[in-house]
Amino acid sequence: MNAKKASSAKVHENRGTPLVEMKDISIAFGGIKAVDHASIDLYPGEVVGLLGHNGAGKSTLIKILSGAYKRDHGEIFIEGKPVAINNPRDAKAQGIETIYQTLALADNVDAAANLYLGRELRTKFGTLDDVAMEAECRKVMGRLNPNFRRFKEPVKALSGGQRQSVAIARAIHFNARILIMDEPTAALGPQETAQVGELIKQLKAEGIGIFLISHDLHDVFDLADRLTVMKNGRVVGTAHTSDVDHDEVLGMIIAGKCPPNAIPGPGALRSAA
Amino acid sequence: MTAVDNTQNPARSDEGAIARFLRATEIDARMLGMVAALLIIWVGFDIYSGFLRDGEGLFGGSFLTPRNLWILLVQTSSIAVMTTGMVLIIVMRHIDLSVGSILGFTSVCIATMQVFWLGPMLGVGHPSIWIVTLILGLLLGGAIGAFHGTLIAYLGIPSFIVTLGGLIVWRGAAWAVIRGETVAPMDKNFKLIGGGISGITPGSIGATASWILGAVICAAIIYAIYNNRVQRKRFNFPQRPMWAEYFLAITGCILALGVTWLVNSYYWPKGVVDRYVQATGIEVPPEGINIAFGYSVPVLIAMGVGLGMSFLATRTRFGRYVYATGGNPEAAELAGVNTKKLTVMIFALMGVLAAISASISSARLDSATNALGQFDELYVIAAAVIGGTSLAGGLGTIYGAMLGALVMQSLQSGMTLLNFESATKDIVVGCVLVFAVFVDQVYRRRVK
Amino acid sequence: MNRKFLTLAAGALMLGMSSMSAQAAGKNICVSWKTFQEERWKTDEAAIKAVVEAAGNKYVSADAQGSAAKQLTDIEGLITQGCNVILVVAFDSDAILPAFQAAADAGVKMISYDVLVEHPDALYVTFDNVGVGRLMAKTMLEKGKSEGDFAFIKGDKGDPNATFLFQGIMEVLKPNMDAGKIKNVCETFTDGWKPDAAQKNMEQCLTSVNNKVDAVISQNDGMAGGVVAALEAQGLAGTVPVTGQDGDKAALNRVALGTQLVSVWKDARVLGKAAAEFANLIADGKAATELPGVGKFSGGAKGVEVNAVLIPPNPITRDNLSDVIDGGWISKEEACAGVAAGSVAACN
Incomplete structure (x- = not known):
């Protein structure tokens, strides 16, 4: 020993x-x-x-x-x-961030919502700042998967690779x-x-x-x-x-x-x- | 996805005009379908009723009259309020079968407080009675809902079972509070919540206030569209084509002002005017007096609740978590969402909404009985489902469910107006429910 | 069916009954209750006990606590205790038959009270339920409207009572309808007898005929509440007479306020008093067929013909509102809440 x-x-x-x-x-x-x-x-x-x-x-x-x-x-x-x-x-x-085997994405909401799930950006009124989140999402996805366009669709509709990009984006985006x-x-x-x-x-x-x-x-x-x-x-x-x-x-x-x-x-x- | 952004989503050449229109305006095709169905039902009833008896309706019947539509909106309000909460519950993959019984129980408690406690204590009609009992009623409803939610979230009992128990328990409790009697009359101020007329005070806001409200709604629509465009521009997102923005703004305003015109075209009935003239001693001009009802209080409450709940569902973390949890509970939990607390909150919210409906129903009836709200859970769930809420969870909109409630009430009121047999009504409503869900599924499959 | 005769005869009986005094004393009058869980039987018991004891007889009772089996042993016990007459509020009107047979074999007279037991030797004492509908219509014709456009708000379509009531109502209104004086403008069942459903139905009715409704026949007080709320929204409450039944406190208040014409009231004490007086008479050796107001009834599920006395309910209108107040059913404050001074005699 x-x-x-x-x-x-x-x-x-x-x-x-x-x-x-x-x-x-x-x-x-x-x-x-x-x-x-x-x-x-x-x-x-x-x-x-x-x-x-x-x-x-x-x-x-x-x-x-x-x-x-x-x-x-x-x-x-x-x-x-x-x-x-x-x-x-x-x-x-x-x-500590995790990318799960099952991807663990909320299938019915869009990429930005998944990216920020659990730590949403909010406006000064405390409401969801969807525009800012979408903007950030476009940035980070642009880096990971430049061909990704389907920002408004629920992630259920995305391909396996696209879903994986979202899952990875979520893991790496928060330092x-x-x-x-x-x-x-x-x-x-x-x-x-x-x-x-x-x-x-x-x-x-x-x-x-x-x-x-x-x-x-x-x-x-x-x-x-x-x-x-x-x-x-x-x-x-x-x-x-x-x-x-x-x-x-x-x-x-x-x-x-x-x-x-x-x-x-x-x-x-x-x-x- | 918009047509402007050609690099992103090139307009397909095989696309029809309707598809292009829907894509540009970003209007939900499902909603459009439902509005169309509603209009068909309305026109159908008006024409049919015209055959039976000539009326002042648009097509010669008695359905498309300001009066009938005004009453229709009031009749819908109680179910519409509850269905907004039911959508979120179903989205979270739960169900609440107890809403009708919570409605019954809170209404008899509110009535008991007014008639037997506060009335005698403060004097009947004391101005604080309505607000005190209303607040206590809402707290009671919220507490019952939170209790259900706690059993579901922390003890792991399925919501179907907990609320099935609640359905039976609260109906029994309602009976126990008043021993099967009818408690009446409600406080005269409280009564206005129901939209009826208390003496010569109407439960509606009159013509001027209604026009102002209509104008404010119109302005809000235009501002929302403008703001949205500015925001999209700021972040360089694709935008709707200009014609689509104009179309949405104009349609929204026509709708808002049209409904306002409608509620302002329904005048006080003669009996009430006579009473008013007698009480105020005003002089009656030879052509008579026309006093418009305007928006009624229960309809305003329903509109407010709908707006508030839509805001909650789409603009707040709470709503985002509800939908995410409905889509994938495990993912939401792993993302750090406290789904248990969320479950308690959503059921508590449902309880509060049931208490609001209890206030509307009992105020409208001017009394409370232990049977009030019986079977309402079925109509509430049916409205949510007709409105496109998926029982598999994760999908559903507040406005869709409220439209669903309007469709259901239109069918029932219309058939009553036509003196349909009670059995026929039940058969039709049941078939429509199943058919609506079928059409919805076909639509979803084709979209996929 | 000779219900009409029965009702009239029983009405006469009610007037004459109190003058009849019991001849002999010291008999045992027994009652087998189905359950005391329900509030109302206490009221019946007090009335029965008072009459029995006033005649010098002894009141003995047994509570089956909602069990058909216990009720059978209860009755056997009462027979051995030497009861002369047993009143039975049956929990299960079929399961109870052996006990009725045993009593008949032992020579004990049986009265089925409120709940029909189809045994040929038993006397059936109850309210005239079909008569309620007739009374509603009759009061409407006499004190409300005898012609014009009538709306009918019926009870739940699954409840046979709603249909019985409607038959009774139509029986009385038919002559005027045939003569074209009364027009049926709306007729609708109401889910679960729910007041809020009745309100919606009435609103639709008023819309469909543009408020041209002269009278509303509502089959109970709860629904009458919904009907009145709908009428009030159109400023018609108080001008359109509305019927009801049950003697609901809220309805009696509406009767005082003038927004409801009548609430047909089935006073449990009247039923108890009548049954107890019959029991006293039978204990003294009178045969069931010799009782005042008795007739034959065969309207049960099996169609067995029994001797029966059908007690007419009391239609409460503004004129006899004092009946419910004096009878202690409702306090004067409750009945008269919001009533303008001097407008109703009973409230002064």
């Missing part, structure tokens, strides 16, 4: 305080431990890929960070300070420090996927920390600096993407085997450690 901690400390020595540190997080649903003493961290300007099968607990872990679920056990530190995240509003107050992307490219074609990749690189350059949850190993190897693999609610191990190859990562996902270049977690097979 001590050795593990030491090596972990060594790797990140020169990077200062992590942006996010989730320590020893557990949550159970009706007796089933969805997340079991998991710890992950994230540094500014870093992309950490979170991998694992369906039901491995990665989405659940990340929903605890975004405030959708309340943890049973464990602590969350933002820039070294312990924070209480009990609901989505708390998370947003900490600069997020920490971005959680849950399968951001699942609904997209190759061209749009490439766009998202570009966007992630751009955000990274701005110093934003990103958790990237994905099934797709290619995506993770392309975009992530580090990766953490989960299995059965526990962390199998964490590694720099440059230190491991595809097969080793597959081994982590499928068998829970932690390769030598990775830092094993509580979910790693003992024999492999």
Whole structure:
């Protein structure tokens, strides 16, 4: 145990305080431990890929960070300070933004309304400032998806890619420090996927920390600096993407085997450690 | 999407004149359809009633007369007020079956306070009675609604069940308060809320005030259109073509002034004028006296509520959250909307609206009984649905629902006017409800 | 049907009854109530008890508390207690039949009170319900309008009473209608007997005939309230006579104010008093057929013919408003609220 901690400390020595540190997080649903003493961290300007099968607990872990679920056990530190995240509003107050797998858009209202849902711009009379919101929406969408025109239509009427742009716009528009992307490219074609990749690189350059949850190993190897693999609610191990190859990562996902270049977690097979 | 902005949405060459017109003016085609249906119903009734008995209506019947339309508006007001709240409840994917019973219960409480408590205490007709009982009534309605909302939001009981219980409970409570008796008469000032005539004081604002109001509405329409254009220009958004702006402004003004002319064309009936002449001792010119009713108080209340609720629905965070939650409750919750609190607020609002309707109904009837408002929940829901509110949630407009209420009341009043059998009326109203929803769905599918 | 005869005879009976005094004392007059949950039966009980005890008889009662089974055991108990006559307000008029048979077998006389029990040996005492409609129309002809344009605001279409009432009304008005003196200008059922629905119906009626309505036959007081509100909006309240029934306090106030012509009142105490007097007579050995005002009634669901006395209700108009005030049904203040001094005798 001590050795593990030491090596972990060594790797990140020169990077200062992590942006996010989730320590020893557990949550159970009706007796089933969805997340079991998991710890992950994230540094500014870093992309950490979170991998694992369906039901491995990665989405659940990340929903605890975004405030959708309340943890049973464990602590969350933002820039070294312990924070209480009990609901989505708390998370947003900490600069944590999430792009959910299901997109989580209100289908029946337009792009601007979705962009500002929960933090609408208001006029000095306290009414909604739709014009200002639409103007801002046009700006941010112009950056993300210059061909987008359908500002007045409910997002239900938009294509998968367009909806994804709205969801991303919403996450990045409010000066997020920490971005959680849950399968951001699942609904997209190759061209749009490439766009998202570009966007992630751009955000990274701005110093934003990103958790990237994905099934797709290619995506993770392309975009992530580090990766953490989960299995059965526990962390199998964490590694720099440059230190491991595809097969080793597959081994982590499928068998829970932690390769030598990775830092094993509580979910790693003992024999492999 | 407008025609001016050709780069964005090029006008399709295969597009018909009507489609182009609708796109340019941004008028909701559904609403236009409903207005057309309403006009057909009105003209139909007028012609039909003309066959039975010659009248002064536009087509020789007795339906399209200032008098009938004035009464029609008053008759619609109570349901119209409640349906504005029902739209938001249905948009939030809930339902409120208890509105009729809340109406009954609050009206007997208001009446009991007036007749048995404050009347004897302060003296019958004391000027503070109407306002005190009205405020207490609204608070009572709001409290009942908030209670329902709390059960729904925080205990997770489905709204259908909570309000079905409320439907039974509050009707029973109404009976218990007055033991099945009729409480009458209402306070003489309170009575004006119903639009009737209390002695020689009418529950309507008269010709001059009505013209002023009509002019103000007209000015407000023009200002809104102008302001909208300025705003769009400021942010460089696409704008409506000029002819469409003029068209909307002129149509809006014609409508506002037309309705004003209508309510000003209905004069006090002879009996009331006689009473007035007797009471004031004024001299009667040989051609007689014509005193116009003007806008009645309940119609003004309904218009005010409609305006306020539209504002709430479209211009405030509250309304935005209601629609977003109806579209995707999970997304709204994740975006930080407190949907539970929202649910409580929306039901509390519905309770207040039911209490407003209770005031209108009991003031109009000049009494309260435990049966007041029975079956109203059905008409309120039907009006919302005819007006285009989707029971799947997320969709519906305030003005659509109010138009729906007007359509329903037009059918009922018209058939009563024609002395239709009661059973026939029920059959027709039921069929219209189903047919309206069918047409709506066909329309939505084609738009998709 | 010989209801007309019954009603008239019963009317005569009402006048003569009080002079009849009980001959013998010490009999047991028993009552099996269906429930005391409802306020009104208390009123009936007080009236029955007073008459029974005034005649020197003993009043015994049992409350079935809304249970048909309990009522059966109640009656069996009353038979064993040695009741001479049992009045029964049946909870379930079919389920109660075995008890009636048992009583008949034991030689105990039965009176079905207010609720018809179709047992041939039982006497049926009730208000003349069809007569209410006739009384409305009769009062309208005598004290309101006997010709002109009439509007008919009927009760709920699903309630057979609305139809019975209308039959009674038409029976009386028919001669004048056939003679062309009365014209039916509006006729409409009213959902759930709701006053607000009646108001809308009346408004539409007035619009359709441009206020040319001379009289309104409303089938109850609640709806009459809606009708009067509609008339008032046209300045017609007080000039167009309106009927009603039930003796609602608000309606009696309207009668005093002159905006409603009549409220036909079924006074529970009159019914109780009459039934108790019959019970006393039967206990003394009088046969049911010898009672004043008795006739045959077979209008029940099974059509069984029973001896019956139908008590006529009391049409309350301005002229006899004192009946309800003196009877303690309504206080003078309630009845006379807002009435101009000197305009109604009962309010002075």
